[in-house]
Amino acid sequence: MTPHRMSAALIAFGVCCTPLTGLANDVPFETLGQLFSGSESSPREVVARSAAEADAKGLTSLLHLKPIDWDREMVIAVFMGEVPSTGYEIEIEQIRLRTPAGGHELEVIYRRTEPRPGQPTTSMTTKPYHVIKLRQDRGADVRFRLYDPAA
Numbered sequence: 001m002t003p004h005r006m007s008a009a010l011i012a013f014g015v016c017c018t019p020l021t022g023l024a025n026d027v028p029f030e031t032l033g034q035l036f037s038g039s040e041s042s043p044r045e046v047v048a049r050s051a052a053e054a055d056a057k058g059l060t061s062l063l064h065l066k067p068i069d070w071d072r073e074m075v076i077a078v079f080m081g082e083v084p085s086t087g088y089e090i091e092i093e094q095i096r097l098r099t100p101a102g103g104h105e106l107e108v109i110y111r112r113t114e115p116r117p118g119q120p121t122t123s124m125t126t127k128p129y130h131v132i133k134l135r136q137d138r139g140a141d142v143r144f145r146l147y148d149p150a151a
Helices: 003-012 050-055
Strands: 023-026 029-035 042-049 073-079 089-099 105-113 129-135 141-146
Touching: 029 089, 073 089, 073 105, 089 129
Parallel strands: 105 141
Antiparallel strands: 023 089, 029 129, 042 073, 073 129, 089 105
16 A cells, blocks of 8 residues: 555544654563652652763662663663652653654653642651663653643
8 A cells, every 4th residue: 555545544544633653652660669768859850871870860879779781771760859748759650662753762751749638747858769670772862751630
């Protein structure tokens, strides 16, 4: 089938409104650590594709429990920063491999949770974080997106 006929067939079936670029697939990942007692006082998003990069970005102390094969794996972390009590959490929920025109990117979707009204908490400074590892993808741009349930 020629490209012109393929386009006509897609339009006939109502697929014209779904872009053929920008498709996304979920990427599996493994949690390395998710605690409320991190060392980061400010919120930040981090990608490390080598041991040297992880060290330069201050991730080495968080990676000591599980080995990373830097030839095959990379690390992504999100830090909530300093918060005034327990009950706060940050979590990477999904990683999507997107293929926009001209390349590909990893979209890291994460959620921040705050204590609900009336939820028991302890008044103490906490620094929630989530660190994961996934298959190495040196060619992908990484984009972070805070999950918005209203979207």
